[in-house]
Ligand code: SF4
């Protein structure tokens with residue numbers, strides 16, 4: 001958990017994949033509602049950059065996604081999380097985990113907010 | 114006489130002069146040049162041969178000049194500083210003069226980005242203004258810019274180009290003045306379609322007495338069609354074609370537009386002929402050299418005077 | 422500052438083909454400011470390379486180090502204890518820094534991780550623009566503080582050429598005509614008379630054209 005998605009940078013997101021994540025879901029506040037003004041907007045740009053990197057190195061861009069929610073939307077959060085996990089399960093283990101010899105943490109996620 | 118060129122003589126004798134241009138081919142076939150030369154011959158006092166215009170590679174200007182010279186036309190070599198450093202410029206000047214080319218147009222050259230080789234390295238060692246000065250000092254002082262003496266000075270009637278329609282307008286006449294001070298004997302203007310703006314420019318130049326120091330040849334290009342006019346207006350940087358001009362040619366049915374374009378060009382030349390400060394016209398019939406006789410004759414400028 | 426852009430990851434991976442154990446060296450100077458070769462970029466590039474290589478079935482070990490500057494001998498020295506344990510160094514400093522590493526560590530291959538660009542300024546976050554070509558003989562006092570060598574696409578000394586239209590250069594819609602800028606500034610400074618003088622031919626010998634350049638300040642040695 002981070003106090004603000006604005007603290008997330010590209011290297012942190014990539015580290016998650018290095019540490020064996022099959023997917024990374026970034027959940028930030030609603031745009032326009034950031035306590036630190038533009039933390040979540042910056043996070044979006046960084047997520048996009050990581051999306052592009054993952055695409056280029058053939059890990060698959062869809063393994064990262066950003067969601068925006070307000071603190072009161074617990075059920076929505078659960079729905080998003082289930083949806084994302086489902087999607088990652090469909091994609092299967094990341095090429096990294098496959099290369100590491102199949103110790104698959106299916107849909108292991110790093111929650112960051 | 115500075116150069117003894119036919120163009121210089123015609124102008125010195127007070128005649129309204131005519132020049133045209135001839136673009137060399139995209140290949141090594143001399144017949145293309147000879148064919149164009151046949152259309153030019155007898156209609157002009159000198160004929161420009163372009164130098165890799167718009168950075169599209171063509172037969173060299175010097176070779177083109179020699180080919181038209183063989184056909185009995187006085188050549189006017191165009192030389193751009195885009196592709197030559199001062200060493201190559203000096204050397205080409207000596208070569209051109211040795212081969213009997215007596216008129217030169219000193220140009221910057223379009224950026225290589227427009228041509229076949231946008232990845233080429235450009236030169237721009239000296240600019241067109243300094244190039245004018247270089248030619249003049251070689252001709253008049255008989256020395257290289259390094260100060261060393263020349264074994265025979267090159268003889269050139271020195272020209273430059275001006276675009277009265279480029280921006281900023283206020284700097285256009287000061288820039289012409291600078292070119293005159295650098296050593297230009299004559300200038301050829303960008304194609305004129307916007308007469309109102311051109312007159313404004315000419316008035317400012319005349320206020321400085323520039324028309325008495327330099328021969329101003331007004332540039333004209335006959336429009337082949339309304340499409341061509343629209344294309345040039347949109348795509349050629351610094352080309353000013355007012356809507357009235359486009360509307361006038363567009364009002365004609367397609368098959369009559371070329372004829373109209375020629376008629377408009379003749380009218381323009383006739384108007385320019387009457388203007389104080391204009392010493393001649395430069396007719397750029399782009400890939401339409403076969404119409405030169407009709408245009409120049411139509412404007413009452415034929416036959417060309419013979420000055421001894 | 423000296424600016425640059427990252428090399429495409431595919432190109433870097435190809436360069437690294439022969440190696441399994443490298444140093445990735447960043448620099449805290451210019452390339453940090455223009456966000457292409459600082460500590461952060463080292464982390465991101467290292468992770469990216471590790472992931473790509475592992476996914477391709479051939480791991481690579483990367484030691485991440487950022488130096489204060491790669492263009493100063495005392496900082497470059499700091500890399501020495503590590504170099505012999507690695508097969509190659511991938512540097513994301515400017516071309517000068519990369520070369521300085523290469524000449525200090527003569528038997529270790531040093532590879533470029535960025536494409537070095539130009540001497541420029543940050544016009545706004547994420548946008549840099551060229552301002553100087555280091556011609557070795559500055560004329561900014563004559564041209565209203567705007568460089569004709571750099572800002573005019575043809576490096577003209579008596580512009581603007583006939584291609585200048587509404588402030589835009591003939592080379593492209595998003596390129597301002599350097600000479601329009603010069604004229605505007607000279608006007609604002611009331612120095613338009615500077616325009617009307619023929620300038621001597623530029624001596625390019627003080628620029629790259631004189632061969633590789635060197636500054637020797639006896640007073641400082
Ligand atoms: S004149 Fe030379 S030194 Fe001055 S800004 Fe331009 S390139 Fe740099």
Ligand code: SF4
Nearest residue numbers: 573581582590598599
């Ligand atoms: S348009 Fe302006 S900047 Fe571009 S080449 Fe001409 S003078 Fe230079």
